[in-house]
Amino acid sequence: MWLLAIFKWATGGPLSRVLSSIEKSIDNETERQRITANVVERAIIADAENRAASMQSRVFWFVWALFAVPVGFWLGAVCVDSVLLFSGSISDLPPSVKPYATQIITSIFGSGAGVAGVQAIAAAIRGRR
DSSP states (O other), X not given: OHHHHHHHHHHHTHHHHHHHHHHHHHXXXXXXXXXXXXXXXXXXXXXXXXXXXXXXXXXXXXXXXXXXXXXXXXXXXXXXXXXXTOOOOOOOOOTTTHHHHHHHHHHHHHHHHHHHHHHHHHHHHXXXX
């Protein structure tokens, strides 16, 4: 009988308070994570909107073209020289410029590949319906 009374006391009073404290702590941590995720999501959306707005400007595309057109000519010359075996005297880009040129080439072909991939997926989805 006294064992049952001790068990009721342990599970009803102190244990119940400990468990409710742990539950509140877990709820608080979940709420903190939800708030953090919400703030990060808003920051990402704001950054994407700012980038999209800046890309609507003609100045952005003019400055981008100032860099992309010469890199495109250089890459075209390298490709034509490689395929048609011309003189082979096209100089390499300077090491200080090469990372930027690589980024420009990647953005051109990467965006084209991305658009082609999305179009292929959209066509496949449309074909299923």
